[in-house]
Amino acid sequence: xxxxxxxxxxxxxxxxxxxxxxxxxxxxxxxxxxxxxxxxxxxxxxxxxxxxxxxxxxxxxxxxxxxxxxxxxxxxxxxxxxxxxxxxxxxxxxxxxxxxxxxxxxxxxxxxxxxxxxxxxxxxxxxxxxxxxxxxxxxxxxxxxxxxxxxxxxxxxxxxxxxxxxxxxxxxxxxxxxxxxxxxxxxxxxxxxxxxxxxxxxxxxxxxxxxxxxxxxxxxxxxxxxxxxxxxxxxxxxxxxxxxxxxxxxxxxxxxxxxxxxxxxxxxxxxxxxxxxxxxxxxxxxxxxxxxxxxxxxxxxxxxxxxxxxxxxxxxxxxxxxxxxxxxxxxxxxxxxxxxxxxxxxxxxxxxxxxxxxxxxxxxxxxxxxxxxxxxxxxxxxxxxxxxxxxxxxxxxxxxxxxxxxxxxxxxxxxxxxxxxxxxxxxxxxxxxxxxxxxxxxxxxxxxxxxxxxxxxxxxxxxxxxxxxxxxxxxxxxxxxxxxxxxxxxxxxxxxxxxxxxxxxxxxxxxxxxxxxxxxxxxxxxxxxxxxxxxxxxxxxxxxxxxxxxxxxxxxxxxxxxxxxxxxxxxxxxxxxxxxxxxxxxxxxxxxxxxxxxxxxxxxxxxxxxxxxxxxxxxxxxxxxxxxxxxxxxxxxxxxxxxxxxxxxxxxxxxxxxxxxxxxxxxxxxxxxxxxxxxxxxxxxxxxxxxxxxxxxxxxxxxxxxxxxxxxxxxxxxxxxxxxxxxxxxxxxxxxxxxxxxxxxxxxxxxxxxxxxxxxxxxxxxxxxxxxxxxxxxxxxxxxxxxxxxxxxxxxxxxxxxxxxxxxxxxxxxxxxxxxxxxxxxxxxxxxxxxxxxxxxxxxxxxxxxxxxxxxxxxxxxxxxxxxxxxxxxxxxxxxxxxxxxxxxxxxxxxxxxxxxxxxxxxxxxxxxxxxxxxxxxxxxxxxxxxxxxxxxxxxxxxxxxxxxxxxxxxxxxxxxxxxxxxxxxxxxxxxxxxxxx
Numbered sequence: 001x002x003x004x005x006x007x008x009x010x011x012x013x014x015x016x017x018x019x020x021x022x023x024x025x026x027x028x029x030x031x032x033x034x035x036x037x038x039x040x041x042x043x044x045x046x047x048x049x050x051x052x053x054x055x056x057x058x059x060x061x062x063x064x065x066x067x068x069x070x071x072x073x074x075x076x077x078x079x080x081x082x083x084x085x086x087x088x089x090x091x092x093x094x095x096x097x098x099x100x101x102x103x104x105x106x107x108x109x110x111x112x113x114x115x116x117x118x119x120x121x122x123x124x125x126x127x128x129x130x131x132x133x134x135x136x137x138x139x140x141x142x143x144x145x146x147x148x149x150x151x152x153x154x155x156x157x158x159x160x161x162x163x164x165x166x167x168x169x170x171x172x173x174x175x176x177x178x179x180x181x182x183x184x185x186x187x188x189x190x191x192x193x194x195x196x197x198x199x200x201x202x203x204x205x206x207x208x209x210x211x212x213x214x215x216x217x218x219x220x221x222x223x224x225x226x227x228x229x230x231x232x233x234x235x236x237x238x239x240x241x242x243x244x245x246x247x248x249x250x251x252x253x254x255x256x257x258x259x260x261x262x263x264x265x266x267x268x269x270x271x272x273x274x275x276x277x278x279x280x281x282x283x284x285x286x287x288x289x290x291x292x293x294x295x296x297x298x299x300x301x302x303x304x305x306x307x308x309x310x311x312x313x314x315x316x317x318x319x320x321x322x323x324x325x326x327x328x329x330x331x332x333x334x335x336x337x338x339x340x341x342x343x344x345x346x347x348x349x350x351x352x353x354x355x356x357x358x359x360x361x362x363x364x365x366x367x368x369x370x371x372x373x374x375x376x377x378x379x380x381x382x383x384x385x386x387x388x389x390x391x392x393x394x395x396x397x398x399x400x401x402x403x404x405x406x407x408x409x410x411x412x413x414x415x416x417x418x419x420x421x422x423x424x425x426x427x428x429x430x431x432x433x434x435x436x437x438x439x440x441x442x443x444x445x446x447x448x449x450x451x452x453x454x455x456x457x458x459x460x461x462x463x464x465x466x467x468x469x470x471x472x473x474x475x476x477x478x479x480x481x482x483x484x485x486x487x488x489x490x491x492x493x494x495x496x497x498x499x500x501x502x503x504x505x506x507x508x509x510x511x512x513x514x515x516x517x518x519x520x521x522x523x524x525x526x527x528x529x530x531x532x533x534x535x536x537x538x539x540x541x542x543x544x545x546x547x548x549x550x551x552x553x554x555x556x557x558x559x560x561x562x563x564x565x566x567x568x569x570x571x572x573x574x575x576x577x578x579x580x581x582x583x584x585x586x587x588x589x590x591x592x593x594x595x596x597x598x599x600x601x602x603x604x605x606x607x608x609x610x611x612x613x614x615x616x617x618x619x620x621x622x623x624x625x626x627x628x629x630x631x632x633x634x635x636x637x638x639x640x641x642x643x644x645x646x647x648x649x650x651x652x653x654x655x656x657x658x659x660x661x662x663x664x665x666x667x668x669x670x671x672x673x674x675x676x677x678x679x680x681x682x683x684x685x686x687x688x689x690x691x692x693x694x695x696x697x698x699x700x701x702x703x704x705x706x707x708x709x710x711x712x713x714x715x716x717x718x719x720x721x722x723x724x725x726x727x728x729x730x731x732x733x734x735x736x737x738x739x740x741x742x743x744x745x746x747x748x749x750x751x752x753x754x755x756x757x758x759x760x761x762x763x764x765x766x767x768x769x770x771x772x773x774x775x776x777x778x779x780x781x782x783x784x785x786x787x788x789x790x791x792x793x794x795x796x797x798x799x800x801x802x803x804x805x806x807x808x809x810x811x812x813x814x815x816x817x818x819x820x821x822x823x824x825x826x827x828x829x830x831x832x833x834x835x836x837x838x839x840x841x842x843x844x845x846x847x848x849x850x851x852x853x854x855x856x857x858x859x860x861x862x863x864x865x866x867x868x869x870x871x872x873x874x875x876x877x878x879x880x881x882x883x884x885x886x887x888x889x890x891x892x893x894x895x896x897x898x899x900x901x902x903x904x905x906x907x908x909x910x911x912x913x914x915x916x917x918x919x920x921x922x923x924x925x926x927x928x929x930x931x932x933x934x935x936x937x938x939x940x941x942x943x944x945x946x947x948x949x950x951x952x953x954x955x956x957x958x959x960x961x962x963x964x965x966x967x968x969x970x971x972x973x974x975x976x977x978x979x980x981x982x
Contacts, residue, residue: 203394
């Protein structure tokens with residue numbers, strides 16, 4: 001409990017915690033249904049204002065389900081218009097506390113104004129009623145003080161602080177919970193390092209951030225030294241030291257003396273996974289699986305015989321352990337490139353499972369210890385040199401918005417062991433990419449060992465440890481981008497294991513390709529020079545440092561001369577670039593009538609014969625000329641700066657490196673401009689994307705190599721000794737022929753590639769009802785959409801179970817959602833949809849939380865979703881997941897196959913669809929105790945010749961239903977039967 005004297009010193013001895021419940025998230029469209037305001041004095045609740053409000057319309061079912069507030073409960077409640085005066089009178093001028101306070105206040109501000117001045121057409125929430133109140137957001141404070149916390153919802157923070165609210169998503173309990181969380185965060189803040197708080201105040205000084213007054217009061221309190229609070233166990237630091245580390249067995253480095261290759265004992269690998277083996281002895285709930293033993297032996301044999309191995313291992317096989325153990329044994333017996341093993345995955349989830357779950361288990365039970373490193377691309381790591389440089393020179397490097405946004409980085413930097421921004425949940429780099437890009441080491445910026453922070457550098461620490469590790473975990477993106485830069489990150493290696501290998505062709509195509517966007521230009525220009533309320537950028541920083549330096553006058557004037565030429569050139573380049581992209585957009589739009597319009601995609605292919613270069617020639621030449629002049633001017637400036645003795649002015653080394661980095665980017669942009677506008681290479685595919693808004697000029701050009709198989713063979717396979725490719729879906733028609741050809745494995749010498757097809761240990765015949773209603777019309781017919789809606793409506797009424805519906809287009813998904821949402825509301829069943837109900841992570845969690853809910857997903861939801869148990873009991877596959885034929889890469893690959901004498905539909909379209917189809921099917925059964933029904937709503941699987949390829953790829957036999965009543969009756973009977981067994 002925080003002492004009242006401390007609260008007084010912080011000016012929060014009195015505060016009001018508020019919370020509201022609403023009919024939705026948009027304050028312009030939704031209504032308030034409950035409000036609570038609790039006055040705390042000396043850390044204790046003293047007065048409370050709480051009441052329900054009648055929104056004047058039905059409460060959405062998902063809101064009722066979440067809050068417990070029903071239409072009946074608010075039927076006789078007051079309307080907001082008669083209560084807002086009471087709210088304002090209660091609050092008066094006391095400080096306000098809330099979780100995500102901008103949400104609560106935007107609703108209150110807007111609705112007070114709407115009811116106070118009903119004639120006024122206001123489309124925004126002003127800041128006129130609570131201007132005198134200090135405002136403290138527990139969400140913002142938690143992100144600063146608890147950057148490693150897994151989620152910042154009110155419930156997750158309450159759990160972290162061991163606060164047990166009476167109920168969730170009700171205004172009064174939530175307001176009390178927010179108040180108690182606030183007091184806990186105050187307690188944590190009292191144990192802050194004074195220097196950190198002073199730095200936060202320095203960052204916030206020119207801003208209007210609502211937390212500014214709190215940190216000013218905190219600094220004064222800490223400076224006084226009058227109060228000391230004993231800290232509780234630092235859970236945040238404990239989390240860092242146990243879970244957020246990118247090296248396992250840091251001191252377990254390989255013996256550098258052994259250079260020969262030595263075989264591993266295949267029998268020992270088999271024994272390890274046997275029912276009486278090491279794994280079984282270490283874990284009481286171990287489940288013996290013959291397929292795991294078989295796979296482990298096959299991977300060991302591949303290492304011993306220097307072979308390539310393709311393994312399809314179904315869900316539940318235990319394939320991760322089956323390849324990790326042989327990899328560890330091999331790498332421990334051997335040294336150098338022949339011993340080190342690179343393990344690559346496609347998804348972050350699998351990468352984290354391997355590194356934070358599977359490898360620690362093996363490290364704890366194996367007698368000989370190994371070293372494993374989790375390695376990512378440099379854009380994931382904080383550059384300490386940039387970090388400290390920017391913090392010392394904020395005036396010319398950060399605007400006010402950016403200053404507030406970097407607060408969650410301050411304490412994280414002091415605690416992190418890895419510098420990997422993905423572990424900082426208080427700062428989402430994807431949403432703040434322009435800010436985060438200021439803190440990462442760009443190409444040609446990093447000076448390596450000559451950097452004064454080299455010994456503490458997160459990036460080099462990870463890379464250096466990866467060089468002498470037994471295992472290095474990466475993702476496919478890093479693996480293939482490293483190929484494009486000639487192994488500049490991973491260095492030499494001879495052994496690779498690729499999990500989720502069915503994705504390698506697509507990922508390789510993406511990362512070996514090129515792109516060209518206006519944002520790349522703006523990034524360079526804004527880093528060089530930008531003029532907003534005041535001038536910032538590298539060139540302005542350089543001018544300031546030269547002015548303050550002791551350089552002789554002639555040198556200063558020489559540098560100022562270059563700067564006076566370059567700064568206007570940056571502005572000119574910005575205008576010319578904007579003009580180019582405006583004309584590019586006009587030219588690209590003019591191509592569309594000649595192309596096939598496609599409802600599924602905004603991507604359009606273009607060729608050299610479309611004459612894009614001819615249409616844009618004068619604009620291309622003008623842009624190239626300006627870019628080259630700017631580039632040459634920067635090179636000339638760098639030449640002058642290199643002739644000046646080191647340490648002639650502050651930040652000399654960093655500024656030169658930053659200018660060099662932008663020079664390198666400009667060089668790449670000039671090269672990409674020529675390559676993409678000319679579109680001359682036959683073995684590349686070129687396409688563009690147009691902006692959705694007609695007034696936008698954000699058009700984008702892309703290109704990708706077509707012959708990925710040849711590139712992989714030349715750049716990757718020829719340098720490998722052993723490679724293992726594994727996934728739950730690699731085979732088509734029980735063979736690996738398609739995967740071999742698309743991945744380039746067919747180019748290996750005869751006998752060098754081995755294959756293994758392992759069935760899942762699940763009993764699909766007992767666990768799954770695979771149903772095909774033949775009466776559903778062909779997906780290409782005009783009746784299909786209405787039939788799908790009717791089917792889902794009837795499923796809702798007949799079998800309201802956890803249901804995942806997989807679509808192949810957003811168009812149909814959105815149409816179904818819009819048509820059925822009211823019916824779901826009336827039946828009080830939650831309906832969630834990708835792209836509508838929140839982020840992927842959010843809606844999957846909602847799906848798991850709400851029994852019998854329906855989730856509509858497309859594309860990425862066909863794989864990577866893991867929803868075990870009763871949360872998912874019915875899976876609907878609306879259509880066979882054929883690629884859109886007009887997609888540029890798909891179209892170009894199909895053309896190449898036809899040109900080589902093949903059949904694009906049979907040789908490419910169907911196999912791709914079968915693999916995705918199997919991935920979709922695999923969402924249902926995730927454990928031995930799972931059960932459910934898969935219903936295929938595409939009758940082409942039984943009416944087209946190629947349909948049998950899809951059905952034969954599945955591990956369960958299909959039951960065909962010709963009558964609607966028969967299907968519904970069988971579903972009822974099947975779930976009753978399986979319920980009795982379960």
